[in-house]
Structures are given as C-alpha cells and as structure tokens.
Amino acid sequence: MALLFRQLLLSCLLLGSVLEILGQLPFKRFEYKYSFKPPYLAQKDGSVPFFEHAGNAIASEENLRVTPSLRSQKGSIWSKLLTNFDWWEVEIVFRVTGRGRIGADGLAFWYTEERAVEGPVFGSKDQWKGLGVFFDSFDNDNKHNNPYIMALTNDGTKQYDHQNDGSTQQIAGCLRDFRNKPFPVRARIQYYRNILFVMFNNGMSNNENDFELCLRVENVFLPSRGYFGVSAATGGLADDHDVQKFMTWSLTADQPGITSDSGITNSEQQKFEKEFQNYQQELQKKKDDYLKEHPEAQKEKENEEDWFEEEQIRELRQIFQGQSDLRNLVQNLARKLDEIVGRQENTNSLITNFQQTAALSQGQHIPQVPGQVPVQQVASPLQRFEVDNILAASRELVASTREIKNLLSSISAKQDQAAARPVGSGGVDVSSSVNELKEGINAVKRDMTVVSQRVHSIPITQTGGQVACPSVSCVSTTMFIAVAVVQIAAFLGYSIYKNSKESQSKKFY
Ligand SMILES: [Ca+2]
Numbered sequence: 001m002a003l004l005f006r007q008l009l010l011s012c013l014l015l016g017s018v019l020e021i022l023g024q025l026p027f028k029r030f031e032y033k034y035s036f037k038p039p040y041l042a043q044k045d046g047s048v049p050f051f052e053h054a055g056n057a058i059a060s061e062e063n064l065r066v067t068p069s070l071r072s073q074k075g076s077i078w079s080k081l082l083t084n085f086d087w088w089e090v091e092i093v094f095r096v097t098g099r100g101r102i103g104a105d106g107l108a109f110w111y112t113e114e115r116a117v118e119g120p121v122f123g124s125k126d127q128w129k130g131l132g133v134f135f136d137s138f139d140n141d142n143k144h145n146n147p148y149i150m151a152l153t154n155d156g157t158k159q160y161d162h163q164n165d166g167s168t169q170q171i172a173g174c175l176r177d178f179r180n181k182p183f184p185v186r187a188r189i190q191y192y193r194n195i196l197f198v199m200f201n202n203g204m205s206n207n208e209n210d211f212e213l214c215l216r217v218e219n220v221f222l223p224s225r226g227y228f229g230v231s232a233a234t235g236g237l238a239d240d241h242d243v244q245k246f247m248t249w250s251l252t253a254d255q256p257g258i259t260s261d262s263g264i265t266n267s268e269q270q271k272f273e274k275e276f277q278n279y280q281q282e283l284q285k286k287k288d289d290y291l292k293e294h295p296e297a298q299k300e301k302e303n304e305e306d307w308f309e310e311e312q313i314r315e316l317r318q319i320f321q322g323q324s325d326l327r328n329l330v331q332n333l334a335r336k337l338d339e340i341v342g343r344q345e346n347t348n349s350l351i352t353n354f355q356q357t358a359a360l361s362q363g364q365h366i367p368q369v370p371g372q373v374p375v376q377q378v379a380s381p382l383q384r385f386e387v388d389n390i391l392a393a394s395r396e397l398v399a400s401t402r403e404i405k406n407l408l409s410s411i412s413a414k415q416d417q418a419a420a421r422p423v424g425s426g427g428v429d430v431s432s433s434v435n436e437l438k439e440g441i442n443a444v445k446r447d448m449t450v451v452s453q454r455v456h457s458i459p460i461t462q463t464g465g466q467v468a469c470p471s472v473s474c475v476s477t478t479m480f481i482a483v484a485v486v487q488i489a490a491f492l493g494y495s496i497y498k499n500s501k502e503s504q505s506k507k508f509y
C-alpha cells in the first residue's frame with residue numbers, strides 16, 4: 001500500500017515536473033554558421049565552412065580528426081563567428097578510440113571569450129573565460145574514476161589542476177565511459193536561463209535519442225557572447241579523437257519571428273533558411289562536379305567500407321545490433337508498462353476521491369448522481385491482480401462443476417448398473433431364492449391340501465362294508481411323493497439355470 005502510494009506520488013510529481021518543463025521549453029533554431037556535419041564536412045581545400053581548425057587536427061568529408069592516435073598531439077577547431085544569441089544547445093557526436101585499455105588525454109568542448117589559442121588543457125589555453133566541458137580519458141590522480149565528464153567554468157583566473165583531474169574545480173560531473181564504443185557517443189550541452197545541462201549518449205545503442213542526464217547546474221553565468229570550440233590532446237598514451245558532428249541551436253523563450261524580443265523576425269528566418277539552402281545546393285553542385293571529374297573516387301569511397309569490415313567484426317556488429325534492438329524493445333515495453341500503471345493509478349485515485357467525496361456529501365450515495373455513478377462503475381478499471389483472481393476463481397468454478405457433473409453421471413451409471421443387475425453376490429439373492437423355495441413348498445402344500453380335500457369329499461361306495469378307493473382316481477402315497485420330488489427337482493434346476501445366466505451377464509460389467 002505504501003509502495004503504491006509512493007509510486008502514485010512519484011508519478012504525480014513527475015507529471016507536474018514534465019508539465020512545468022513543457023511550459024518552459026525553449027524554441028530551438030538550428031545555427032548552421034556554428035555547426036558542421038557530414039556529408040561534405042570539409043571542402044576540397046580541407047577547410048570547414050565557418051570554422052577553423054588548428055594544430056594536428058585534420059578535416060575530411062566525414063569527420064574531423066582532432067588528434068590522431070600519436071603521442072603528444074594537440075588539435076582544435078573553433079567557430080569563426082562570435083555568437084549572436086544568449087542561450088544555446090550544442091550536440092557533439094564524436095568517437096574516442098584507441099587500442100589500449102587506457103587512453104589519453106581527452107577531448108574538450110569550449111564556449112569562451114577567446115578562441116583558438118593552443119595550450120595545456122586538452123590542447124587549449126588555460127585560464128580561459130567561459131565554459132569547458134571535458135571528456136577526460138586519463139586518470140591523472142589515480143582515483144580510478146576516469147573516463148570522466150565534467151564541466152568547469154573559469155573567469156580567467158583559475159589554472160586547471162591537471163594532476164587532480166580538476167576534481168576540486170569542477171562545477172559538476174559524471175563518471176561515464178566514452179572510449180571505444182560501438183556507435184559514436186553524443187553529448188548534448190545546453191545553456192538556457194543560466195542553467196547548464198549536459199546529457200550523454202554512451203554509444204552503446206544506435207538509438208540517437210538514448211540520452212541520459214550527466215549533469216545539471218543552476219546559476220551558471222557565462223560570457224554573453226563567445227566562440228564555440230573543440231580541442232583534444234594526447235600524451236604518452238594516445239587515442240584518435242574524431243568529431244563527426246557539431247551542431248548548434250539557439251534557444252529562445254518565444255517563438256522566433258512572432259515577438260521581437262529575440263530580434264529575429266519571420267522574414268529574417270526565411271532569409272537565413274534560404275541562405276542555408278543555397279549554400280547546401282552550391283556545395284552539392286561542387287561535389288557533384290568533382291565526382292564527374294573523378295568517377296573512380298566515388299567507387300573507391302563506396303567500396304572502402306566493405307574492404308575494411310572483417311567477417312568477425314561484421315558478425316559482432318550484427319550481434320550487437322540485435323542486442324540493441326532487443327534492448328530498445330525492452331525499454332519501450334518498460335516505458336509502456338509504466339505508462340499503463342501510471343494511468344491506472346491515476347484513475348484509481350480519481351475514483352477513490354470521487355467515492356469519498358460522494359460518501360461524505362450524502363448518505364444516499366448512488367441515487368444522488370444517477371448519471372455518473374454507473375458510468376464510473378462501468379469505467380472503473382480492475383487492477384491486474386483482481387482480473388487474475390476473477391479468472392482463477394471462474395476456472396476453479398468450471399473445474400468443480402465439471403467434477404460434480406462427472407460424479408453425478410458416474411452415480412447415475414452405477415444406479416443404472418445396479419438396477420440392470422438383477423442378482424448380485426450378496427445375501428439378498430440367497431434369501432429371495434429361499435423365499436421362492438418356500439413359496440414352491442407352500443404351493444406344493446396347498447396342492448396337497450386340495451388333493452386331500454378332494455379325496456375326503458369323494459363319496460364312499462360301500463363294497464361289502466369296506467371303504468373302497470374312489471373309482472375316479474386315487475393317488476397313492478408313493479405317487480404323491482414322486483410328484484413332490486419331481487416338482488422340487490424342477491424348481492432346483494430352474495434355480496441353478498437362473499444363477500448361471502446371471503453370472504454370465506455379470507461378466508459384461
Ligand atoms: Ca586527466
């Protein structure tokens with residue numbers, strides 16, 4: 001009960017906070033001048049539009065290798081333009097890969113007043129003014145807490161404490177492994193109304209929206225305008241640090257173009273969109289031209305991936321994809337179950353409230369609201385376990401009815417048997433035989449009496465003073481005994497015949 005109540009309370013709180021968040025959700029606008037992504041991330045000359053990369057960074061069509069996996073490398077890429085919006089969200093899609101179990105040093109995202117100055121903090125300048133979000137691979141302080149993600153703000157006075165992995169300087173952080181993942185990892189860094197959010201997708205699934213919260217800090221005050229940058233460094237150990245996408249959105253409280261607070265109107269937005277489309281078309285045209293000139297390049301590119309995928313890796317990838325799909329399915333199921341449970345609990349609480357208020361307001365609860373109560377009763381959803389109980393009970397009922405039926409039919413069958421079975425092996429049959437015997441004997445007696453009466457009633461004809469036998473017929477004693485014996489023998493024979501017939505018929509049962 002307490003658990004149920006707690007769940008209910010939690011879901012209510014969650015709903016409340018979701019509604020609150022929905023009310024506060026900013027409007028997003030993609031800022032292509034602060035973004036890069038494939039295809040055609042880099043142009044023919046190796047430059048990235050609106051960005052500038054430096055150090056050991058190499059740009060290709062598909063990604064930007066901030067550092068290759070060589071010792072003591074430093075590389076960076078910075079937006080050329082200063083931001084022209086207050087709040088923003090940046091999503092970086094990247095990979096940190098190395099052959100070793102441990103890698104170094106890490107990758108950093110920057111939003112700073114200054115740009116493109118090489119230095120010791122993941123390849124960039126120390127004592128920065130603004131925000132750094134570090135993906136620190138190497139465990140300098142040996143606390144077994146790396147790879148680690150952390151956010152550090154700096155007003156230009158603090159020096160990064162490399163030896164302790166900046167553990168005392170961070171404003172927040174989370175322990176997440178981002179090295180050697182099957183899919184690119186993603187970090188979503190949002191700065192809106194002085195709240196800093198970092199969401200992280202650990203690249204264990206190919207679901208692009210599989211983000212989890214890494215950190216959330218309130219009252220973060222960053223320079224109102226700044227440059228975006230990414231830098232990376234390697235040390236004695238080395239990883240490849242590859243950025244595949246860097247996407248920026250400006251965030252506003254009001255829908256752009258409707259109010260003038262953000263200074264952006266509908267026409268401006270359309271202008272930007274058109275400009276972006278033109279740019280994309282131009283880029284596409286140039287690429288197509290290039291491919292026309294070098295058709296072999298396209299083929300090589302297409303086949304490259306097949307060449308590099310070994311059989312084992314492909315198998316592993318397929319297994320992993322299967323697992324990921326399963327995981328997604330399970331996650332979806334869990335989400336749906338939560339949803340259903342939440343809905344049921346909400347409905348239950350509503351019904352309980354309704355019943356309580358109805359009971360409190362009036363003693364005559366049901367007729368008071370004739371239209372609603374039956375509807376509520378009909379609509380009241382049963383708990384899952386209640387439904388199960390009812391089903392189990394009905395199953396039991398059916399089973400017992402069946403048993404009773406079987407019992408009844410067997411009883412009636414036995415009755416029929418008993419009725420059809422004329423003689424059993426018990427004393428009843430013997431006594432009936434005895435009775436029949438007695439009756440037979442009685443009949444014989446009666447016959448004898450009748451005969452003797454007849455004998456006595458016959459008029460005596462005197463022949464010389466002697467009583468003579470009647471002339472008609474006169475039964476002698478031997479004759480009488482012989483008749484009696486024949487009768488008894490006949491009766492016994494019939495009796496034996498009857499018994500043998502019964503025993504034959506019993507064999508059928
Ligand atoms: Ca470190």
Ligand SMILES: [Ca+2]
Nearest residue numbers: 139140141165
């Ligand atoms: Ca550490």
